[in-house]
Amino acid sequence: MKKATQTNIDFWFLGAVLVLFVVGLTWVYSASYPSHLNSRFGGELFIKQLILGIVGIVAMLIITMLKTDILRKISWAAYILAGIGLMAVLVVGTAKGGNKSWIDLGPFQFQPTELAKVAIVMMTAAVIARKPSSIRSYRDLISWGPYLYMGLFAGLILFQRDLGSLVVFGLACFVFMGFSGVKSKFYLVPLAALLILGTIYTLTDHKAGRFKAWFNPFSTSSEVIEYAYQPKNSLIAIGSGGPFGKGFAQSRQKWGYLPEPHNDYILSIISEEMGFFFVIGFVLLPYGIIICRGFTIAERANDTYSALLAGGATIMLTVQAIINMAVVTNTIPCMGITLPFVSYGGTSLICSFMLAGLILNVSNNTNALTSKRFQIYNRQNNRRKEISAQNDV
Numbered sequence: 001m002k003k004a005t006q007t008n009i010d011f012w013f014l015g016a017v018l019v020l021f022v023v024g025l026t027w028v029y030s031a032s033y034p035s036h037l038n039s040r041f042g043g044e045l046f047i048k049q050l051i052l053g054i055v056g057i058v059a060m061l062i063i064t065m066l067k068t069d070i071l072r073k074i075s076w077a078a079y080i081l082a083g084i085g086l087m088a089v090l091v092v093g094t095a096k097g098g099n100k101s102w103i104d105l106g107p108f109q110f111q112p113t114e115l116a117k118v119a120i121v122m123m124t125a126a127v128i129a130r131k132p133s134s135i136r137s138y139r140d141l142i143s144w145g146p147y148l149y150m151g152l153f154a155g156l157i158l159f160q161r162d163l164g165s166l167v168v169f170g171l172a173c174f175v176f177m178g179f180s181g182v183k184s185k186f187y188l189v190p191l192a193a194l195l196i197l198g199t200i201y202t203l204t205d206h207k208a209g210r211f212k213a214w215f216n217p218f219s220t221s222s223e224v225i226e227y228a229y230q231p232k233n234s235l236i237a238i239g240s241g242g243p244f245g246k247g248f249a250q251s252r253q254k255w256g257y258l259p260e261p262h263n264d265y266i267l268s269i270i271s272e273e274m275g276f277f278f279v280i281g282f283v284l285l286p287y288g289i290i291i292c293r294g295f296t297i298a299e300r301a302n303d304t305y306s307a308l309l310a311g312g313a314t315i316m317l318t319v320q321a322i323i324n325m326a327v328v329t330n331t332i333p334c335m336g337i338t339l340p341f342v343s344y345g346g347t348s349l350i351c352s353f354m355l356a357g358l359i360l361n362v363s364n365n366t367n368a369l370t371s372k373r374f375q376i377y378n379r380q381n382n383r384r385k386e387i388s389a390q391n392d393v
Contacts, residue, residue: 009064010363013293016286017060017341017356021053023282024266024342030249031262031269032344045262045344048108052346056353063357068306068365071358072129075122079149082119085112086156099162099336113165114351116153117320120173121312121358123149128180129305146177164323164335172319176312214333231330233258234265237272238329245275262344264336267328283342290356291318297363310362313355 029046063071085103089112093100102109124146150173157166174188209227216224217231237253240246251272254261261269271279294314301307317340324339326332338345340352 008364008366009360010293010297012289013297013356013363014360016289016293017353019282019286020290020341021057023270023286024339024344025049025053027266027270027273027342028262028344030251030273031254031266033249034255035262048346049344049349052108052349053353056350059350060353060357060360063354064360064364066361068302068309068361071122071309071361072126072305075119075126078115078119079123082112082116083152083156085110085115086153086160088112090156090159093160099160101160101162101165108346111345111347113157113160113162113169114347116157117169117172117316118313118351118354118358120150120153120169121176121309121316121355124173124176125305125308125312128308129303146173162336164327164337167335168316168320168323168337171323172312172316175315175319176308179311179315180308210334214330217330227334230259230265231327231334234268234328235330237265237268241272241275243276245271245273245278248273264324264338264343265328266343267325267339287318287321290314294318294359297359297366300366301362302366306362306365310359313358317352317355 025046028049032045035045089101089103092103094102094104094109096102101111101113103112127146127149150169154166154169154173157169209223213219213224213228213231217228217235219225219228233253237251237258240252246252251261251269253272254269258265258268267279267283270283274282291314294310294317298307298309298311298314301310320337321340323332323335324337324343327334327337338348340355341349343349
């Protein structure tokens with residue numbers, strides 16, 4: 001049997017995360033270069049991203065080295081802390097782009113929604129592991145723990161008018177429900193209700209124009225042109241990059257055409273400068289490794305809680321990455337969603353590393369001789385031996 005102190009860290013997963021961070025750090029510098037010309041602190045966004053990335057990596061490694069049982073015990077504390085942050089932002093938060101999602105902390109801004117993504121994975125995994133068969137009828141939807149925890153957070157995010165975070169949070173949570181074994185009829189109905197409510201709520205303000213721009217981003221209509229600015233220039237950047245790109249730092253769209261190109265639309269700038277094949281090899285492939293290895297780690301976990309923790313964190317990262325890519329390519333309407341590990345953003349970057357830490361924690365604490373996968377194989381092998389012995393008789 002392996003010693004408890006022996007590391008089982010999945011280095012494929014860790015390597016993919018670090019590759020994405022290095023790619024993101026590189027293009028935060030490139031995409032934010034025009035803004036440096038107007039600042040006496042040249043490269044300040046790059047320096048901030050580097051510092052916050054180091055903080056995130058340290059947080060990831062600390063979480064990785066903890067015992068999984070410790071994470072289970074502090075899930076309540078993480079949930080309460082995130083809930084306080086979501087409530088505080090409604091009172092003292094700063095509005096940006098129509099969303100009231102940030103709390104100013106001097107040179108940095110804290111976004112409680114990102115912490116809520118980490119907390120809900122930890123809390124939901126703990127609750128489902130304790131009562132995996134709690135939901136058997138629609139009546140149970142009202143009393144079943146995870147729906148109450150998710151509903152509270154979703155409501156607070158809804159009042160922030162942050163449709164992007166609401167979509168990521170809602171989709172990830174309910175995909176998590178399917179992953180944990182809950183029948184689809186018990187989570188598709190509340191998911192549909194949440195998304196419809198969120199869409200109706202946000203259509204009452206300026207975001208309605210984003211839906212119109214989605215259908216025709218190149219329209220010259222006065223009702224659309226203001227809201228089509230980002231998707232239109234994003235598509236121009238991606239298209240002009242072609243297979244091999246224009247070359248590093250040679251983007252044109254970052255020069256005042258695409259707002260905040262180092263943030264939600266950083267993938268557009270990478271595509272324009274380095275082209276389609278670079279994006280496939282250094283962005284899509286690392287995300288593919290993260291998804292495959294994340295679910296493999298969940299499959300090999302020692303217990304139900306560990307499996308749900310790794311699976312939930314993988315789902316949260318995957319859903320956010322897919323939605324960001326869909327927004328950048330105008331597959332879905334524009335909404336403010338960062339690309340995990342790549343986009344500029346302090347809280348988002350640190351919390352993405354924390355989610356990665358949860359996955360690596362399960363990997364590090366998995367013992368091959370006690371994992372669920374080994375137990376299933378062992379039972380099947382014993383059953384085959386019994387059948388073989390009966391046939392010999």
